[in-house]
Amino acid sequence: MKTRYIVYIALALVVGFLIFNKLHNGKSKEASGQAAGAKGGKKKNGPVPVKVMIVKDTAVTNNIDLTGTIDPNEKVNLVSQTAGNITGIYFQEGSRVSKGQVLVKVYNADLVASLKQNQYQITLAQQNEYRNKVLLSKEAVSQQEYDTSLSNYNSLKAQGDVIKAQIARTEIRAPFSGVIGLRNVSPGGYLSPSTSIATLVSTDPMKVTFSVPERYQPLIKPGSKVSFNIASSRENFTAVVYAIEPAIDQTSRTVTVRARAANPKNLITAGGFAKINLTLDQIPKTIMVPTECVIPDLKNSKVYIAHNGTAVVRPVKTDLRTDTKIEITDGLKAGDSLIISGLIQMRPKVPLKIVKVIK
Known part of the structure; x- marks a missing residue:
């Protein structure tokens, strides 16, 4: 019995020691935490x-940076107003042509012959009209006879004008000066109004089209200068705004602006991508x-x-x-x-x- 009591007492002492040790360590940690908190608070409150x-x-x-598209000043797909066999091509692909220059001719020998015949008839009708005019002044012919001869003369002249217009349509001329592209026709081929001959573009000046956010619209005016550069050249180019779209795009809330850029060296290519720097105003x-x-x-x-x-x-x-x-x-x-x-x-x-x- 005494041995059992001794064991119980030993166990109680061990348990008490463990409880005391745990409580003592907890107070030490709490004190350490408070000390650390005090130090941290002091650091936090420092400057x-x-x-x-x-x-x-x-x-x-x-300034704002924008992107835009480069377009030629003028561009047209050349077609014929009449059908027929091509008798001559008078341009080199990729060359510069002048306004009014004949580029292609279509067969028109029949029209030329008709015009020549018409000229003979006009000459005869003119002489007849003159004679009747003299006779009318002498009351040798009636007014009706003179009017008939005059009408015949004027009718033949009108027919001549129609034939000349038909002949003019057999000659395809450049509507403006520019550079002509690759041709799609050959001498002797049949040309119809639906056949594309080539593309003619005017490359000096060039047009730069871009969109500006709605909020900047009051700051954009005709005459505003635009700086831009392109991937194919290291030079910086300048364009001048000349037209502004009067309506705002409802989808993007932007207004479309167009400017002209001089291109005397043909460094700017149509269809290119322009990186634009637009100066709005100076504060x-x-x-x-x-x-x-x-x-x-x-x-x-x-x-x-x-x-x-x-x-x-x-x-x-x-x-x-x-x-x-x-x-x-x-x-x-x-x-x-x-x-x-x-x-x-x-x-x-x-x-x-x-x-x-x-x-």
Whole structure:
């Protein structure tokens, strides 16, 4: 019995020791946690190192980057107004032609013969009209006989004009000066009004067509200059706006603009892709700050400035944006110390340690 009691007492002592040890360790950890919390709180309440930028007025050119398409000034698919065999082709593929130059001729010998016959008839009718006019003045013929001869003369002249128009349609001429493309016909081939002869384009000047967001429409006017470049050349080109679409596209909410670009060296190719830089206007005096400094809010945007060693929040209004900066139209003034780093830790009245000042 005594041995059993001794075992019970030993077990009770072991259990008591374990309980005491656990409670002692828990208090030590709690004390350590409080000490660490006290140290952390002290660090949290310390000044936040920040960089500040001195706000100043600056001049800004409002540019936007767009894409556009290059088109020739004029472009036409040459076709014939009459059908017939081709008797002559008078142009070289890819060459420059002048306005009015004969490019293709269609068989017209029958029409030429008809015109020649008509000219003989006109000569005879003219002489007959003249004789009857003289006789009428002498009352040797009636007014009706003279009117008949005059009508016959005028009718033959009208027939001659019709034949001349038919002959003119057998000659396909260049409607404007430009460069002619690859031909689709051959000498002796049959040409119909549905047959494409070649494409004629006017390459100087060239047209640049692009779309501008609706908000910028009031800033685009005829005479505005546009800078652009193309993949096939390293040169920078300039175009001048000459036409603006009067209606806004309801799908994209953009307005279509067209400009002309001089192309004396034929460096600009029709159908190409243009990277456009459009200068909208120049703001002579405004405030531009780094975009990351402006913190969006539910109602407006805000920034933090350094004042008397602490952070002060300022609500601001913004407008123009570039790749790296944003315009502040209200809320900042020249001379303010704008905080540009450590913004995640910013709160009103947070103490600051300014490590760098950017002027």
